[in-house]
Amino acid sequence: MSNLIELKNLKKYFPVYGGVFARVVNEVKAVDDVSLDIGKQEILGLVGESGCGKTTVGRMTLRLIEPTAGQIVFRGQDITQVSNRAMEQLRPKMQIIFQDPFSSLNPRFNVERIIGEAMLVHGIASQHNLRDKIGEVMDQVGLSPRYMRRYPHEFSGGQRQRIGIARALALDPDYIVCDEPVSALDVSIQAQIINLLRKLQQDKSLTMLFISHDLNVVKHLSQRTAVMYLGKIVEVAPTDVLNREAAHPYTQALLAAKPSLNPRDRGKMKSVGGDVPSPMNPPSGCRFHTRCPEVMEHCKHEDPKKVEIRPGHIVYCHLYT
Ligand code: SF4
Numbered sequence: 001m002s003n004l005i006e007l008k009n010l011k012k013y014f015p016v017y018g019g020v021f022a023r024v025v026n027e028v029k030a031v032d033d034v035s036l037d038i039g040k041q042e043i044l045g046l047v048g049e050s051g052c053g054k055t056t057v058g059r060m061t062l063r064l065i066e067p068t069a070g071q072i073v074f075r076g077q078d079i080t081q082v083s084n085r086a087m088e089q090l091r092p093k094m095q096i097i098f099q100d101p102f103s104s105l106n107p108r109f110n111v112e113r114i115i116g117e118a119m120l121v122h123g124i125a126s127q128h129n130l131r132d133k134i135g136e137v138m139d140q141v142g143l144s145p146r147y148m149r150r151y152p153h154e155f156s157g158g159q160r161q162r163i164g165i166a167r168a169l170a171l172d173p174d175y176i177v178c179d180e181p182v183s184a185l186d187v188s189i190q191a192q193i194i195n196l197l198r199k200l201q202q203d204k205s206l207t208m209l210f211i212s213h214d215l216n217v218v219k220h221l222s223q224r225t226a227v228m229y230l231g232k233i234v235e236v237a238p239t240d241v242l243n244r245e246a247a248h249p250y251t252q253a254l255l256a257a258k259p260s261l262n263p264r265d266r267g268k269m270k271s272v273g274g275d276v277p278s279p280m281n282p283p284s285g286c287r288f289h290t291r292c293p294e295v296m297e298h299c300k301h302e303d304p305k306k307v308e309i310r311p312g313h314i315v316y317c318h319l320y321t
Helices: 054-061 084-093 111-121 130-140 157-169 187-204 239-245 249-256
Strands: 003-018 023-039 043-047 069-074 094-097 175-179 207-212 224-229 232-238 306-310 313-316
Touching (some): 003 207, 023 207, 023 232, 054 069, 054 094, 054 207, 084 094, 094 157, 111 130, 157 187, 187 207, 224 249
Parallel strands (some): 043 207
Antiparallel strands (some): 003 023, 224 232, 232 313, 306 313
16 A cells, blocks of 8 residues: 655644743644654544644644644655645645534534535535535535535534534545544444544545544544654554554553543543653653553663564564564
């Protein structure tokens, strides 16, 4: 399988301002030297606790956030080097589905406008066939075209997320970032949306980056899964292998953890012991060493290198070197 996207040594450091003159006093290393690839027509899961940098990675692949360093190669072209104008031409091919269907839709626009506006701008439809095109994409996500004139507040949470998916599909993309698309929905609705995304990926040969804090959600959808901790990738493997034979102590802890049932704790796991250190001042050596049950002395000083423990199963941990 050839790659649609390759991330090479990607970094994003956000400045932290302080003092009376609001000078840069520190930086948050949200993403620190991430290299990953996503094959054509693959769904890659990207998993980790809240604040690990997974959303920043997803948005950087679309250049919604500019990287501090590194390359993003899309269809063979480093898009960190292309002009804004060239990027605008690529943008219809790279779309995003947001986490919160309640805040990601403009409440003053009806569905016709939410889906149709970009279709007109990018020449996917003309005034002549716009309503037919909107109806087609609504059909594809399981919404009746009769609801085209309705506003977001007239729909349930699951229906609103279908509108968000329709908006992403409307521009006929090759690549979609799904940023926690089911975590704001009731459990009973989550399976419906996951099944819809799986069907659309197959029907339209889409490539997806599916971001979630929950390995249980990702395992129903992705062919491979990458696990992030505190700005770094710690493990990548085919999803069935990762769930059966996780190698990194952090992945093992995530698999043993249960997502919190408290809605205010969304994105947190209950039984990964200890607190996540600050990304402003991450631990030296292996960043997981302050919470790792297997920690050794050299873990505290030496950054673990990439090890391929079996074909396609990559881990960053001193237990394997
Ligand atoms: Fe644990 Fe050391 Fe592996 Fe880090 S490198 S996960 S501290 S054993």
